[in-house]
Amino acid sequence: MNSLSTNSANSPVAHCSSIFHLIDDPRLTKDPYVFIDNGMLVVENGIIIAAGERNEIEPTLAVDCKIVEHPNTIITPGFFDLHIHFPQLTTVAFYGEQLLGWLNGIIPEEEIYKNPEIAAERAKIFLKETLRAGTTTMCAYGSWAKESVDALFSEAERLNLRLIAGKVMADRNMPDGISITNPKDDYEHSSELIEKWHGRARLAYAVTPRFAISCTPEDLKVAGNLMKENPGIYMQTHLSENPKEISFTLELFPGRKSYLDVYDHYGLVNERSIFGHCIHLDDDDFKRVSETGAVLCPNPPSNMFLGSGLFKFEKAKEYGIRMGMGTDFGAGNTFSMLQSMENAYKTAQLQGYSLSPFEAFYHATLGGARALSIDNKVGNFEIGKEADFVVLDACCTPFISWRMEHAKTPLEKLFVLMMLGDDRAVKHTYVYGNPVHSRDS
Ligand code: GUN
Ligand code: ZN
Numbered sequence: 513m514n515s516l517s518t519n520s521a522n523s524p525v526a527h528c529s530s531i532f533h534l535i536d537d538p539r540l541t542k543d544p545y546v547f548i549d550n551g552m553l554v555v556e557n558g559i560i561i562a563a564g565e566r567n568e569i570e571p572t573l574a575v576d577c578k579i580v581e582h583p584n585t586i587i588t589p590g591f592f593d594l595h596i597h598f599p600q601l602t603t604v605a606f607y608g609e610q611l612l613g614w615l616n617g618i619i620p621e622e623e624i625y626k627n628p629e630i631a632a633e634r635a636k637i638f639l640k641e642t643l644r645a646g647t648t649t650m651c652a653y654g655s656w657a658k659e660s661v662d663a664l665f666s667e668a669e670r671l672n673l674r675l676i677a678g679k680v681m682a683d684r685n686m687p688d689g690i691s692i693t694n695p696k697d698d699y700e701h702s703s704e705l706i707e708k709w710h711g712r713a714r715l716a717y718a719v720t721p722r723f724a725i726s727c728t729p730e731d732l733k734v735a736g737n738l739m740k741e742n743p744g745i746y747m748q749t750h751l752s753e754n755p756k757e758i759s760f761t762l763e764l765f766p767g768r769k770s771y772l773d774v775y776d777h778y779g780l781v782n783e784r785s786i787f788g789h790c791i792h793l794d795d796d797d798f799k800r801v802s803e804t805g806a807v808l809c810p811n812p813p814s815n816m817f818l819g820s821g822l823f824k825f826e827k828a829k830e831y832g833i834r835m836g837m838g839t840d841f842g843a844g845n846t847f848s849m850l851q852s853m854e855n856a857y858k859t860a861q862l863q864g865y866s867l868s869p870f871e872a873f874y875h876a877t878l879g880g881a882r883a884l885s886i887d888n889k890v891g892n893f894e895i896g897k898e899a900d901f902v903v904l905d906a907c908c909t910p911f912i913s914w915r916m917e918h919a920k921t922p923l924e925k926l927f928v929l930m931m932l933g934d935d936r937a938v939k940h941t942y943v944y945g946n947p948v949h950s951r952d953s
Contacts, residue, residue, distance in 0.1 A: 524556040525945065526573055528566055529582040529903060532922065533589055533892040534878040538870040539829045545870055546893075547922035553587055555899040558944035563893035584907045585939060586925065588873065589892055590648025590900035591849035592880025594809045595748070595788040595838030598638050598664050598677070599625045599655040604842030611754035611818050614843065616687045622655035622680075623690055631663035639667050643949040645847040646902035646938040649674040649880065649890060651748050651786055651809075651838070653720055656680045656693050658701040665709045672713065672944050674890065674900065676746055678720030679705060683731045695730040699738065706742050714944075718746035718786070723753075724761045724774045736779035746784045746884070749775065752797070753789035754820045772797045781806050786883065788840060789814075791821040798831040807834045807883040810875075812855030814840030825856070826865040836883040837875040849876045850937060853930040869926035898944055904929055905939040905951070912937070 531551030536544035552569040554562035554577065562569050573579075603618035625631045642650060654661035654677055661679045668675035681698040693701070702719060710717040721727045721735045739747055752758055752771045765774045772793065775781050783805035790808045793801070801808060810823035828835055838844070839852050846852070853872035860867035881891025890898050906925065907913035912932050919925045929937055941949035 522557065523576040523578060524554050524561060524574055525578045525580060526569070527553045527555070527580050527582060527587060527903070529553070530586040531563060531893065532586050532873070532926065533563075534870065534874045535892060535894075537879065537882075538868060538874050540832075543870065545922070551587070553893060553899075553901065555945040558899055558946070560893055560895055560897050560899050562895065582903050582939070584905065584913075586904045586906060586929070587901050588904060589877040589890070590902050590941065590943070591646050591876045592649045592836055592884075592891075593642065593647045593838050593847075593849055593852075594651045594786055594807070594836030594880055594883060595811050596642070596650055596841045596847075597653045597843075598635070599653075599660055600842030601634055601638060605845055606842075609818075611757055611820060612760075614818060618842070619687050620690050622660075625655040625660035625663075626657035628659045628663060631657075631660045632666065635663040635667035638664070639671060639673065640949070641847045643671075643941045643943075644938060644951070645849065645935045646904070646941050647847065647849055648900035648902070648941065648943055649884070649886075650676065651718060651746070651836075651884075652677040653722070653748065654679045656682055656691065658705055661705050662708075665705075665715050668715060669713045671948055672946070674714040674886075676716045676718050676748075676884065678702065678718040678746075678748065681719070681721045681731055681735060682726035683728050685725050695728070695734045698731055699734045702738055706738070706745060710742065710745055716744075716746060717742070718748040720747075721749050721780070723750040723757070724771065725757065725764060729765070729778075732775070732778040732780065739779065739782075739784065746786060747780050748786045748788070749780070751775070751787040751790050752792045753815075754818070755792065758792060770794070770797055772800060776800065783807075783834075783885070786836065788838065789820065789823070791815060791823055793824070793827075798827055798833065801833055802831040805834060807836055809836045809838050809883075810856065810859070811838045811840030811844055811852070812859045813844035813846050813852055815859065816855055817845050818843050822859045822862055823856075824863065825860045825867055826863065834883050835875055836880040837872075846934070848934045850930050850933040852876070857930065869923055869930050872930055873926060899942060900944065901942050902938055903940040903942075904933070904937050908933065908937045908939070
C-alpha cells in the first residue's frame with residue numbers, strides 16, 4: 513500500500529475506498545445515507561475538498577495530488593463518543609457492583625490525576641486508545657482536579673483533536689478518604705480552565721457537575737452561573753441512570769418533581785446540555801428535553817455492565833430528541849463506539865425496537881456532531897468540513913472477512929461491522945487529514 517501521507521504540505525491527498533456517511537437523521541428521513549463502493553475522499557490542508565465516485569473525481573485531481581489506496585475498507589466519519597471518563601483507566605473492569613457501590617469502589621482512584629506528570633502520562637494512553645477505537649471527537653469527564661483536565665487538553669491539542677472536557681464538580685457524598693471540592697473552588701478552577709482552553713485549537717469546555725448526588729444546591733448554582741457567564745460552553749452530567757441513584761437524588765432535593773427537574777431548576781437544561789444515560793425518564797421528562805433541545809446520550813456498554821437498564825431509543829425517536837451516544841468508559845468496558853452500537857442494538861431489541869445500522873452510525877457520527885452543534889465542521893463528508901475519518905477494515909479477521917463476502921447491501925456490511933467489529937476493525941484513524949493511528953504499524 514502507498515504510504516499514509518500526512519496532509520500538511522498543501523498537496524491534496526485522495527483516499528480510495530468504499531465510502532459511507534449520513535446526510536440526515538434516519539429517524540426522520542428514509543435512508544439518508546451515501547454508500548459508494550468505489551469511492552474517493554480528497555483532503556487538502558485538513559479539509560474535505562471532494563467525496564464521491566472515484567471514476568468521477570480521479571480525472572479532476574490536481575497533478576500533485578497523492579493517491580492512497582485502502583483496499584477492502586470502508587471510510588466513515590470519525591466516531592463521536594459523547595460520554596467518557598478519562599480518570600477511569602485503572603478502574604475499568606471493576607467487579608461485582610451496581611452504580612452506587614461501583615462509584616464507591618472506583619472514585620478513590622481518581623485522586624492520582626492531581627499529579628500533573630501522572631495525568632500527562634495517562635492522557636497519552638487514554639487518547640491513544642480512543643484513537644485506536646476510531647473516536648475523533650469526545651466529551652470527556654476529568655477528575656475533580658483541574659490538573660487532570662489540563663493534561664487531557666494539552667495532549668488533545670498536540671494531536672489536534674476535537675475534545676470537549678471539564679473538571680468534575682463534587683462537593684458532597686463522595687467516598688470516604690477522597691478529596692472533595694467546594695463551590696468556590698469549583699467556580700474558580702472551572703473558570704481558570706475555561707479561560708485557558710475553551711475555543712483554543714479544536715477544544716471546548718463543558719461544565720461538569722458529576723451528578724446531582726455529588727453536588728449541593730450551591731454547587732449546582734455555580735454550574736448554572738458558569739454556563740450563563742460563558743456562552744458557548746457545554747454542560748455534561750449524569751441523569752437517571754439507576755433506581756437507587758434516582759431515589760437518593762429526590763431525597764436530597766425535596767420539592768423537585770423529577771431528577772431532570774433538579775438540573776432544570778439550576779438552569780442546566782438547554783441546548784448545550786449533554787445528559788448521560790437517561791434510562792428511567794418518563795414522558796414528562798422526554799417532553800421537557802424535547803422542548804429545551806437538550807441532548808440525551810445513551811451509553812449501552814456501561815448500562816449493560818452496571819445493570820442500570822435500557823435506554824428508550826423508540827421514545828427518544830418519538831419525541832424527536834437530539835441524541836449522541838457514548839461508551840461511558842470505564843463503567844463501559846470498551847473504548848469502541850462499534851461495540852457501543854452493538855450494545856445499543858441489543859438494548860433496543862430487548863424492547864422490541866430494531867435499531868438500524870444507519871441509526872446507530874448516525875448517533876455515533878452526524879448525530880453526535882449535531883448534538884454538539886458542530887455539524888457545520890464535522891460529522892460527515894460534505895465539502896468544506898474537517899477531515900476526521902476512520903478507515904474500517906472489512907477483512908479484519910479471517911471470519912469477518914469471510915462473513916463480509918456474503919454481505920451484499922450497505923445495511924448488511926455496516927451491520928456486520930457493528931455487530932462483529934471492535935478496535936481490530938479500525939485500520940487507520942485520521943484527524944484533520946493526518947494519520948494519528950495505524951493498526952498495523
Ligand atoms: N454517576 C456519577 N459518576 C459516575 C461515573 O463516573 N460513572 C457512571 N456510570 N455514573 C456516574
Ligand atoms: Zn459516566
